Amino acid sequence: MKKVVVGLSGGVDSSVTAHLLKEQGYEVIGLFMKNWHDDSVTISDECPWLDDSNDAMMVADKLGIPFQTVDLSEEYKERIVDYMFNEYEKGRTPNPDVLCNREIKFDVFMKIALSLGADYVATGHYCRKAEFEKDGKTVYRLLSGKDNNKDQSYFLCQLTQEQLSKTLFPIGELQKSEVREIAAAQDLVTADKKDSQGLCFIGKVRLPDFLQQKLKPKEGVIVEVPATTDVFQKEDKNFNSRIEELEYLSSKYQYSMKDGKVVGKHQGAHYFTKGQRKGLAVGGTPAPLFVIDTDVEENVIYTGQGKDHPGIYRKALFVSPEETHWVRQDLAITDGEELKVQARIRYRQPLQDAVLYQTEHGMYIVFDKPQASITEGQFVAWYHEDELLGSGVIS
The missing domain is CATH 3.40.50.620 (HUPs)
Structure with a gap:
């Protein structure tokens, strides 16, 4: 027994x-x-x-x-x-x-x-x-x-x-x-x-x-970034290499105060996460505000109106080598290899078609469709049909 x-x-x-x-x-x-x-x-x-x-x-x-x-x-x-x-x-x-x-x-x-x-x-x-x-x-x-x-x-x-x-x-x-x-x-x-x-x-x-109870409150401002801001105007780029393109696709938008207007105050950027809607306490906007980024250094929260705001979406993400984990080590890809998978970036999200690209610097995951609220620190998990092959921390 x-x-x-x-x-x-x-x-x-x-x-x-x-x-x-x-x-x-x-x-x-x-x-x-x-x-x-x-x-x-x-x-x-x-x-x-x-x-x-x-x-x-x-x-x-x-x-x-x-x-x-x-x-x-x-x-x-x-x-x-x-x-x-x-x-x-x-x-x-x-x-x-x-x-x-x-x-x-x-x-x-x-x-x-x-x-x-x-x-x-x-x-x-x-x-x-x-x-x-x-x-x-x-x-x-x-x-x-x-x-x-x-x-x-x-x-x-x-x-x-x-x-x-x-x-x-x-x-x-x-x-x-x-x-x-x-x-x-x-x-x-x-x-x-x-x-x-x-x-x-x-x-x-x-x-x-x-x-x-552990992270002390610190008052800062909430900035609303309009969907029409120059930050989101993607020009057609010519890339010198695949890696350059992957870096570009996985990089997040960089905001500054001048990209929008101050619409409220908060008690600490570290209490908020991307995609969050509740707890902002800013009213009077035609569509609800969503967090599109947090800057804990400057203690600023950047927000956008509506769940279709371009600041919410990204097509790719990056996982550093020390944060990449294969459940099926026998299927792990090496530098220069790619693998078609389905992936999810949060629990209960339907699986999304994606491709893994392994480079010497780490792994890029490029989705067929842009994904909402790709969040640093969360886990991305990749599957083949109903088998989970591996995962990594989004960096």
Whole structure:
């Protein structure tokens, strides 16, 4: 009997994961990760991790499996929270869920599970795993979940072959409705529990409030840049090389105060991200304002009217060599090579046709159609059909 440690989060997905594995004959242990107890950043009187931990314990009790809690709050603060503050301070927008999977669930947590004698770690992610032999070695494939509305492969885009080899995703073949039905049939306390919306395993924390407790407010101005400004007038260029063209396509617009007019004030450019519409508190424009760029050095937010504003769109992006990650290392391209893929720059975005161009300086990804709000610090993930091949941090 193989031993599996399930990351029981107190939600319905991980509860059903544990039940299915038990049905399949595994020896199952439930482990709850406590990732947060910094009282200096409390958002409300609620203590979501306590409720979640109780729910996880009741599920384990119902299933008749051993259960314990591990406190990973120190590692979480060091690897996720500090990194997040650092990135926001630089004017980048990190993705804590991708990082939490890479740094906590499939690293720190996985090591604890394996030290308990586990053969595998299982999570309630909506994705699938497949494997095949190549040159005498097992190659693992990370596939999207069968439920298109819930596919979470994007959040696992930084996993390695080593991590995949020890991971199970039992609900990847199921629809969310089926998962709830199974939970109800087993009379699990989490059957009707709402999906959590907060930061990965922290719970009901609102990001702006969270950031404000560490990054001090600093008043600055909001500038509206008209769509007709010279910045957006692209002249026909003759490029001396493909690389020059790729650099041009992936470069962002450079704004200055003289490109528009001041329309309001804000409390800190580092609280805002590209594409953001809420929280600007500027009224009276025919179409809503969207953030098209933030300048944390000068503490200025640049905005444009309407979701079709040219400042929102870009055709290409760049990933530096140290930020490029291949799940399928055997398919990695080398300097001068290109690869047709589908890619997404955020969770739940439909896959977009694109081409990867590998150069000695890093990788360019050129999309067939211009993409809205390409944001530094976020992850781009590339796929072939339903297999996630690799990912990188947008620079």
